[in-house]
Amino acid sequence: MSQTYGIEKPQGHIERPQRQPVRYVVVIDSGGAAVSRLFLATRHQVDEYDGGVPEVAQMIQGLQPVKSANGPEWDAALQGHSTQERQAADVYTLEV
Incomplete structure (x- = not known):
């Protein structure tokens, strides 16, 4: 008979690399609806x-956006959006 009564001892902590923080929030129109x-x-x-979720509003609160994501650095990331959508996009840079 086991002395644990069916409750196992927790395993030791495994060190894993931390995820990188989010640096940019892009609020862009996608088919008539705002997307963050x-x-x-x-x-x-x-x-x-969705562009209107409160969590995104909290992240960008007090930050000034850069209007337009038409730079070459955004070409691959926003390739599914039209030039007009990218020009109207708000790009927020978060503090890291």
């Missing part, structure tokens, strides 16, 4: 939300 896309400093997209 989150990017790392490398412009790799890590998440996407």
